[in-house]
Amino acid sequence: MTSSSASEPTPTAPRPSSRIPPPLRPLTARERHEQHRVASSLELLFDLCFVVAVAQAGVGLVHAVAGGHAAQGILNYAMAFFAIWWAWVNFSWFASAYDNDDVLYRIVTLVQIAGVLVLAAGVSRAFEHRDFFLVWFGYVIMRLAMATQWLRAARWARGAERRMALRYMAGVLLCQVGWAGLVLLPVADRPWVFLVMVPLELFVPVYAEKDHATSWHPHHIAERYGLFTIIVLGETIAAATVAVKSAASEHDALGELLPIAAGGLLIVFSAWWIYFAVPIHGHLRSSRESFLWGYGHYLILASAAAIGAGLEVAVEQAVGTTHLSALEAPAAVTLPTALFLITMWVLHARHFKVGIAQQLVLPSAALLVICCTFLGGWAVLAAGIVSALAVAAGIALNTRRAATVSGAQAAGGTA
Template sequence: MTAQPDAVSAPPPDSSGESERHASWLELFFDLIAVAGVAQLAHLLHGAPGHADLALYCVLYLAFWTAWMCFTTYGNVAADKVHTRTVLIGMFGLAVMAAAVPEIRSDHAAAFALAYVLVRLLASQVWQGRGEVPADWPMAQLSAGVVPWLVSVWAEEPVRYWLWAAGLVIDLGLTFARSKNQVMARLQGEWEERDRRHGPTAAIPRAARFDPRHLDERLGLFTLIVLGEGIAQGVDAASEAEWDAELCSLAVGSFVLLLALWALAVRRSSGVPLLGFGVLAPRFSLPLHCVATGALASLAAALGAAVEHAEDSLPLGMRWLMCGAIAVFLAVGLLAGALSGRGARWIVAVGLPMVAAPLLLAFFAEQWAPATLVWALVLVARWNWIYEKRFA
């Protein structure tokens, strides 16, 4: 019998058996590494980042987020049976990755790659020990993509960066090549064939069951970490600048902008802007979370740099980084809102304008002061709220 692909939507949560579990102290301790990693990655985009800088940032952020997610899914499924030592080793690997970022273009690149390989292989091993398959997010168990990372230890730039990107593409491709049902059907076929050849062996691994409420909480906490980095970047830059009217307007506008993004992504959506709970299965919602938080981390760098230019206009690259980050974040919100059933009217009146407006500002706000541009972006980010209050 042919396995049917799983639906894009996640099954509706069972309210009678819904988990009340929250992030443990170990998980919160683990997330401190995410604080350090996001801060280091955001610093990659300081100054006047070019296309190569942005591409490297995307590769490194995806690698760091993937490594973090491997242990987040493990903790989500294992709950109180999680192996503390395993998590702490993974935490150390992520710490090495974060520490290697500032000198990633020199000798620290090999350390970053080896730490990533360690984390991914360790994550793969824990699933084999549990006898479960994370069919909702196979990337947590896959290890084929680490081969290019190992090869990159002996490569020079830019070849090593292409190898890193290739490794991530391999794992992403394998993750989406088969549905959850197809993954389990293939695994069952392989197990039955092994039993026919060698006699009965251990029981066939079962599909790991994610705790949706707990996973939503972890994703929301990560998004809060990234939003907090935006505040930290602004505070750090403002502490060394002259405090005048322009700087005060920019500082208040930046804070309000981050609040508006928080309202879209965390206040009701637990990490992904405008995404309803249970709308998407993890294999579809997790990539949206990665893109949205990656955009927020790059926005943090732009807001910090804007303070240095509070008295004049932003350089072209920094203006595009700021507006582009908002556009990408809101594009995720457009897709999530549409999938959450907001309807064609909302897409036309709210979703599309929220994505188009930052791009138009990047084109035409060349002479605007940073504070003016940030307040314009506040209006864009709050457009969904304005629409709901005035027109819905």
């Protein structure tokens, strides 16, 4: 997952072609600066299957918050979403470095997809009963497949790269043994398993790549994260649409729902605009930058998905199907929106902003969105307007700076 150069020359695997893939091909590292590298159809299918898991986590969060168990629901959501996100991360960074598109690689990836679907099937039980067996078993399937991929990579590697691949394989399997605590320990102790295992999981790439870095492709991995962000935002729109449709047809409360729908749409549009305002792949150069950016996306993606759950909660409160107050329901939207904005500033925007005015746009917007919580039924619409104004302010400041720079250059040329 790091971006520093490999310590030894790495053989380059042939680029996947549009022809029928061979049964077996050497699983060697791909060229880090390979031209025209884009997400494959298999990667897109892999992402699509995660929609099911993300949707299940969102449903669990909605039920918990609407039922007055917000603290427990947020904890369960954080744990479930980490499981979903980390499974995606493990595959995506490996594929960016080693995807050779042969038949065996495709089959092993399809096995991983099956594991994702098993995990998704267990999310609701994890929320309702803290029964993590299916989540754990889905991980077993994915982890065995992932270990197989690393073993294949080690088979063709030499020296430091081989040690790196074997460390990854060992780390993946040992961590999976640790996750067995979710099944074997008493229910009350299971959150502690997460508290211990999450840092260990995050440490595996740091340790595995301390002598040799995988040759992941900056443009490709940035595209992969962008595509997954779009999927999460799409799930947010879908969840909110279903909630509004159901409430409007059953409770005839269109007047109360329109501000929520409009505000939610503005938030999602603004989130998309902010995320894709500038390409990030050029920033991913050092090990520190790549780890911070990759790991930080847990907050970006989890908050984006939580916005959809929050919109559902706001709809239920508007039509009177939940006993949440006029302050608690809007907070389900405004707090994840503020978290998304501030995390986007930390990971993306601040690297491209010039001057204090540009740097303050997103942090100020996050603070104002939190303040919108106190506006009752208009809170979601107000948060959407603030988000849109943040986008407009960013565009205006960039345009003004570009005009200033252009004018200065023209004056210098004339002189």
